[in-house]
Each structure stands twice: as C-alpha cells, then as structure tokens.
Amino acid sequence: MISGCSIGDKIDKATDTVSDITGDTVAALDNAIDALDRNSSSWQTVLQETTQKLTTDAQSTVRNEISDLLNRSVAATGTELRCNMDFIGSRVRQALVRIRARLLHQPIPPVEPALCHVVPAAVDMALDANRRNKLEFFGYDFDTTPIKVTLQDQSRTLDVSSHLDRLTHYHMTLNLGANGVPISSASNRLTLEWQDRPISSIAVIQPATPVCEEKDEPISPRAYLSYTPPHTRGDREYSGNGPEVWANARLINEGTHINFRLWMKAKETRSDWTTAEGEKIISYYSAPSGYRIDRIVAGYAESSAHYVDTDHNDDRQGGGPNGPVKEFVFRGDRSGDDAGSYTGVDVYFNPVIVKLVKVANCAPASAIKSLQIKDLISPTTIKRMQPMMFRLQPQP
The missing domain is CATH 2.60.40 (Immunoglobulin-like)
Incomplete structure (x- = not known):
C-alpha cells in the first residue's frame, strides 16, 4: 500500500511536470503569434527568440520544428521569390498555429500552397x-x-x-x-x-x-459582420483585467471570388490569462461569369486594430478609409462571463474596387x-x- 502511494505520487508529479512544460510551450507559442499579429515582418526575430525560450529536453521537438521553420522561411526570401516580408510573416504565423494545435490535440488547419x-x-x-x-x-x-x-x-x-x-x-x-x-x-x-x-x-x-479585356468593378460594402470568437483559455471572466484586444481583417483574392478573413483575440492582462480567439472566413464577392479577379485596386486589402479595454462600454477602434474595414466596434469586458459568449466585434465595411480580366x-x-x-x-x-x-x- 505504501509502495503504491509512493508510485502514485511520482506519477502525479510527473504529470504535473508534463502539464507545466506544455503550458510553458503553449505560452511561448502564444507570445510568438501575438508578436506576429502586431508586426508580421518581424518573423525572423520572433522565431529566434522563441527557440531561445524553449530550453528543456521535453520542448526539443517543438524547438526543432521552429528552427526548421526559421531556416525554411529564410531560404524562401532568396532568388526571384520576392514575396514581401509581411507575406512570409503571415505564413510563419500559420505554421506556429498548426504547431500549437498539434501540441494541444486540436484540429490542425490545412496547409495551402x-x-x-x-x-x-x-x-x-x-x-x-x-x-x-x-x-x-x-x-x-x-x-x-x-x-x-x-x-x-x-x-x-x-x-x-x-x-x-x-x-x-x-x-x-x-x-x-x-x-x-x-x-x-x-x-x-x-x-x-x-x-x-x-x-x-x-x-x-x-x-x-x-x-484580355479589363474593367474596374465597384463592390458595394456589406452592412456589417458580427463575430464572437471562441473561448480558448482561462475561466471566461476578464474581471476588469483588460482584455488586450487584437483584430485583423483581410480580403483574400481567390481568382474567381474574394474571401473576407476576420481574426480576433482578446486576452486578459493578468491572472489566468482568460482568452477568446478565433477567425471567421466568409465569401465576400464573386466575379461575374467570363471574368477573373486580377487584383483589388481601391484601398488596401487589410485592416487591423489593437487596444486595451478599460470599461464595460463598446469600443470603436481602427478601421478608416484605407482598408476593407471602415470601423471595428468591440465588446470586451462586462459583469459575468465574457470569453466565448459576449466578447466580440462588429465590422463595418468600406467600398472596394476590383480589377476584372476577361477569361478567354x-x-x-x-x-x-x-x-x-x-x-x-x-x-x-x-x-x-x-x-x-x-x-x-x-x-x-
């Protein structure tokens, strides 16, 4: 009996250690993803700093994956590739999200070339x-x-x-x-x-x-889009500790249609770091028959916002005329549960013009x-x- 209890204690301690290491690893990945959300062109520095934080033997697999990702991304900036740094940073962020999902046994997003x-x-x-x-x-x-x-x-x-x-x-x-x-x-x-x-x-x-014949096509803006990201961490209640909020909205040209991708994250500024995070992708525009979308020509294809919530009121942030989003209206903290049920954003759109090229x-x-x-x-x-x-x- 005594021997059995001793073995049980050792197993519990080992389990706690594994849990702590996983938590530390996920925290390091979260910090890297947050850094890329703030500045995607800093991907090289972010990856280098993240590998330095993963120091234990148990973290070696993830550390090697991030090191490989760094080498892979650096190599991709050479020759005639000439993809801009923001593009590379976006791909790096997607890779880190997949590493985190695999570590947490969550569905892993597909890799699209x-x-x-x-x-x-x-x-x-x-x-x-x-x-x-x-x-x-x-x-x-x-x-x-x-x-x-x-x-x-x-x-x-x-x-x-x-x-x-x-x-x-x-x-x-x-x-x-x-x-x-x-x-x-x-x-x-x-x-x-x-x-x-x-x-x-x-x-x-x-x-x-x-x-090929070409023409400019104005897209009338949608009324608005409302999104409540799912709860991903903590106890669902911000309790006046922020949250710190990030959002990114992007128009993605798929050739025959344009998708709108909205990502939002709201993270408590202390305590158990309650977090709501997720993305929503909708079909925004489809090219008429006989045409493909060459590019988005009026306004930038991306809008973003970042702030710290300090009250229970809705917050109008970001947006403006130079992007797909005219205004973000955020819901952050309130009395009672927040993450996954209340915290979210309403997006109001700007008009956009696309260049259409005849398919023939x-x-x-x-x-x-x-x-x-x-x-x-x-x-x-x-x-x-x-x-x-x-x-x-x-x-x-």
Whole structure:
C-alpha cells in the first residue's frame, strides 16, 4: 500500500511536470503569434527568440520544428521569390498555429500552397524554343500537398503534372522543352490547380492571341459582420483585467471570388490569462461569369486594430478609409462571463474596387508588360499587341 502511494505520487508529479512544460510551450507559442499579429515582418526575430525560450529536453521537438521553420522561411526570401516580408510573416504565423494545435490535440488547419511569382508570366510561341523551354514558380509550401498542372488546347485539357519538378518547397519548374509539356500551335493556356481550384493561369500567346479585356468593378460594402470568437483559455471572466484586444481583417483574392478573413483575440492582462480567439472566413464577392479577379485596386486589402479595454462600454477602434474595414466596434469586458459568449466585434465595411480580366484565349496586359521587362516576348508580338493594349488601357 505504501509502495503504491509512493508510485502514485511520482506519477502525479510527473504529470504535473508534463502539464507545466506544455503550458510553458503553449505560452511561448502564444507570445510568438501575438508578436506576429502586431508586426508580421518581424518573423525572423520572433522565431529566434522563441527557440531561445524553449530550453528543456521535453520542448526539443517543438524547438526543432521552429528552427526548421526559421531556416525554411529564410531560404524562401532568396532568388526571384520576392514575396514581401509581411507575406512570409503571415505564413510563419500559420505554421506556429498548426504547431500549437498539434501540441494541444486540436484540429490542425490545412496547409495551402501560395504562389507569389511566375517566370515568364506568359509563353510567347513566337520566341525561339530555347528561350521558352521552362516556367518557374516561386511561392511557399509547394511540398505539402499535390499540385496539378493542366494544358488547355482548342479541343482538350491535358494533365501535364508529370513535367512539374519541385526543386524546393518555394521553387518549382515546369519543363516546356522537347521532352516536356507538348505545347503546340493549338495551345491556349497552362493552369496550376490545388484541390481542383485554379491558383494560377499562364497564357500561351499564339499569332492571333488578343490582349484580355479589363474593367474596374465597384463592390458595394456589406452592412456589417458580427463575430464572437471562441473561448480558448482561462475561466471566461476578464474581471476588469483588460482584455488586450487584437483584430485583423483581410480580403483574400481567390481568382474567381474574394474571401473576407476576420481574426480576433482578446486576452486578459493578468491572472489566468482568460482568452477568446478565433477567425471567421466568409465569401465576400464573386466575379461575374467570363471574368477573373486580377487584383483589388481601391484601398488596401487589410485592416487591423489593437487596444486595451478599460470599461464595460463598446469600443470603436481602427478601421478608416484605407482598408476593407471602415470601423471595428468591440465588446470586451462586462459583469459575468465574457470569453466565448459576449466578447466580440462588429465590422463595418468600406467600398472596394476590383480589377476584372476577361477569361478567354487571351493574354493579360500585365503579363505582356512583365515579358517586355524580362525580354521574353518577341518584337513581332509586341508590335501586334501594342495597339490593343493602348485601346484597352488608354494612358491618362
């Protein structure tokens, strides 16, 4: 009996130690995620500081994961990738959220590949074959999930994924040479797909390929969006200790539609650090039939807010004319339970304008300009297309 109690005590102490280490690890991950929410371009410093905080042997697995993430992200900033630091920081934050979810045995968000840059932006068949023998794709997380490539001809769509070579997680090449994708005079375009959704389309410019028509489309703002993030930590009651609140709203261009992603976190400033955190993604706009969304042209695609709640009143924060959100209206602390049932935000929207490009057997003007800069388009093609570009995009 005495021996059994002794063993039980040891097990309890070991369990408490594991729980403490897990709590410390989660706290370090939370602090890193919070830091990236405040300044996503500081991802390199954040990752370095986080690895230094995870010092025990029991934390070595997570420490190694974060070290690998740091090396992976640093590598992805080189060559022609040129994804901006905020983009890299956003991907780093997503990776840290997945590490935390796995540690807490929570559902792990999927890893979606992201494309930043394609070289060349289109394939000019008037060029010598040796100057158009490959496509290069630069982005992030190309190694985490299958990516499909199709070639669209006048009468068929052909899967050419076997000619795609993943050199690194951020760099892929598509062989267009003699033993590669069978591009011909009948080819119209190449398309990259992920989970049956197009993520990039590359025009094949033939002697009669026109410049794609473009137009600006104003989007009327939604009335508002209300969101109450779920309770994730503590006893649900802020008890006058804040909370400290962060929010980020972003328009995400998916090509055929735009999603609106709203993230909010409200964290108690002391005690047991009661927290509500989560995100909501809604469909915000769909392109009309026959068009794709090239870019968001009016206002910035992101809005954010950060403050510390000091009373039981609603708080109007952030927003403004330069972003998708005109105003955030937060509900923070009140008498009684807060996190998961009361704490939340109402979002009021600004109008937005998007650039639409006609989807047809045509080459976008932006792709033609990119080819000119890189000297990857023939003088004959430029001469033929310049009048069309001038007519479709008159200069002020």
